């Protein structure tokens with residue numbers, strides 16, 4: 001298979017045919033004459049594929065094995081590694097030839113893989129599996145489903161107890177969960193290797209928290225170890241147990257709980273088909289395989305979940321699914337899968353491709369029906385739908401986040417425009433709002449009194465300042481109400497509220513929507529030609545570089561006036577009622593300090609007027625986004641006038657790199673493949689380019705105003721690598737969407753360490 005590159009499948013076919021002929025289930029049930037027949041079949045397969053006889057000279061076999069190792073180095077990563085070694089003077093590579101011990105020398109021999117704790121959920125219980133009279137490959141390839149390690153005591157008590165002793169010693173030594181491979185050759189235990197065990201994020205969480213409690217590691221180690229890129233999987237959905245109970249859905253069978261999470265989707269047996277259904281038809285699929293191999297990777301990546309009939313916790317399906325954070329049930333041996341007929345049979349029930357099933361990666365249960373999927377236990381506890389005492393996971397999570405918060409300096413805020421999102425973000429640990437995009441409030445949301453977008457349209461279509469003000473007056477109470485809701489949800493935490501940003505055409509039905517234009521005309525009682533003419537007038541070739549952000553409020557100051565009035569009146573209302581509010585008014589798309597000064601003067605005038613009218617003053621801040629390169633390079637001048645900077649790295653990336661935020665998907669993935677950029681620059685900050693501008697702006701800004709408050713509110717604010725950068729450069733906070741707040745807190749602590 002490896003050395004001669006004969007497809008693995010061809011060998012399996014021979015073995016399966018012989019088992020079928022003898023009507024036996026396991027290869028160990030074959031006798032010597034069967035094995036002779038199998039070997040003949042194998043030899044034929046080799047001859048067919050290589051055109052030569054199987055090499056019987058040991059030197060030729062060794063040579064072929066060495067060549068295979070070197071060949072496996074021929075992928076990109078290894079080429080890079082080799083070049084690196086060449087640069088360091090470590091020319092060449094070595095192949096170790098090592099004597100082996102054998103697990104397939106009869107019934108007193110065996111092999112196994114074990115984890116000192118559970119790699120799926122982290123429970124501190126010896127975990128693993130073994131096979132007597134077998135080779136390591138038999139476990140990994142999922143050809144035979146192995147037995148749980150605790151059964152080894154019955155087969156070979158001595159080796160089992162020795163193994164338990166090794167388990168304890170290795171954990172104490174490495175201070176981490178170990179993944180150990182062993183062989184028993186004729187009753188003697190050999191440890192082949194040990195390494196830090198790969199595990200799910202659930203297992204990371206539990207092992208980290210419990211190891212701190214056991215005194216094995218300190219809090220810093222526990223925080224440093226967590227793979228930040230995986231952290232969000234803690235919030236992955238689970239199967240709705242209420243739904244299962246209510247409809248009395250019984251599990252069809254149970255396999256191994258190889259990778260956590262609940263998944264539901266239509267059965268697909270082949271990876272290529274899975275990819276097609278997901279990409280072209282937007283279906284949710286569950287990949288069902290006898291076992292998986294590396295060529296299934298594409299299908300595994302798009303599937304909601306993976307179900308296999310063969311293989312253990314260390315089989316390909318289990319390992320890859322855990323790595324992807326994809327729910328997986330492996331080795332559900334009752335499943336009979338017929339690839340040719342595209343059917344799955346279990347417990348007398350037959351399912352065809354396309355039918356719905358569900359799997360529970362926490363328990364290993366498989367359900368022959370669609371089951372609804374609901375938020376993770378942590379999300380339920382944080383949103384108050386479940387009490388903490390009902391969830392061990394949530395208790396571990398809260399303990400862990402307390403450690404994280406003890407270690408970080410950077411604050412974490414959220415991007416949110418509604419009280420509901422704000423509540424969730426605060427539950428996730430947000431310490432304020434870093435970006436409230438007020439224009440999102442210009443649209444009618446379900447459950448709200450309609451009329452907002454109509455008032456906005458009326459304002460846009462108005463021909464005189466007077467008419468514009470009339471329309472804006474309709475918006476004022478709605479915006480004020482929105483801000484009251486936000487301030488209340490924040491309970492005194494600061495809120496950076498940004499004034500209108502997008503180009504106005506985004507609020508009108510475009511040319512391709514004449515029906516929508518007619519509706520607007522009807523509602524506003526104006527001729528449709530007027531709407532069409534306005535759309536034409538607002539059309540821009542580069543709207544993202546056009547009439548938007550502060551440019552709108554410089555030209556139409558009445559928009560700014562209404563928004564600022566709404567913010568300050570709302571804050572005063574909340575404070576007057578005994579609450580707290582900390583408004584920070586943010587002007588977007590500043591490129592020139594004079595733009596900022598004009599907007600600031602207008603804002604201050606309105607604020608003073610409100611203070612006078614209400615007879616009370618409240619603290620507030622006025623600041624700007626830094627998202628135009630010109631603003632970054634003239635940050636010193638801007639900081640003299642602005643109390644805070646918030647880096648809008650979406651626009652700053654767009655304008656620095658010259659990539660359209662909306663269209664660059666056509667080539668950027670390829671750019672990353674080619675290594676032009678290490679990461680997609682709209683997801684992970686380009687530190688070398690955009691980051692350079694940010695550093696400059698921070699330095700100049702702080703030189704001009706030492707207490708300048710600095711944050712980030714572009715999408716990058718929730719990316720762990722970018723959070724690390726922000727810490728280093730001396731930001732006060734990062735801001736990201738509610739669900740990314742926990743990972744940003746973790747990344748901030750890791751950066752501080």
Ligand code: PEP
Pocket residue numbers: 435437501627647648649650651652713714715
């Ligand atoms: C930004 O540009 O990074 C930003 C946060 O603003 P928006 O995405 O709304 O343009």
Ligand code: MG
Pocket residue numbers: 588627648650651
């Ligand atoms: Mg922007």
